[in-house]
Amino acid sequence: MAHVRAQIRSAFKERLTGIKGVRKIVGMRAHALADTELPALQVITPEEAIEPLDGSDIETMRRVTVDVIAFALGNDGDDDTIDAISAQVETLIGSASGGVWDRLVLCFPVSADLGIGGPAEQTLVMLRTRFRVQFSAADPGTIGDG
Helix, strand or coil: CCCHHHHHHHHHHHHHCCCCCCCEEECCCCCCECHHHCCEEEEEEEEEEEEECCCCCCCEEEEEEEEEEEEEECCCCHHHHHHHHHHHHHHHHHCCCCHHHHHCCEEEEEEEEEEECCCECCCEEEEEEEEEEEEEEEECCEEECC
16 A cells, blocks of 8 residues: 555545646656646645654654645736635645545644746746645554554
């Protein structure tokens, strides 16, 4: 089975598929977004805290930070575009259920920040919505009790 962080990223990407106005959903990538891919979402897990739940250090409580970054061209009005996309992101993640979502202890947005400029052919506007996801893991591949 995939690592728990990979499972969380996959669940986010799958849940966000079909958001109105989004052309592409990506994970970590080393090359710039093309104009034809924008607006786009990027889903990454930049940090994770892990604590043992018992004396074995095998079963753990994990708190993963998931960033969902909305990218659009830096044109007039595109800040409104990414705000609308981010509202859909928050609604979809907040209402997710079934599968991995039912095994999470917590999943909620904790911050959002706007940036101008970024890895693309032209100047971008970016709105990062940060989520805190907490769950127990029986091992690095199993969220919850399995």
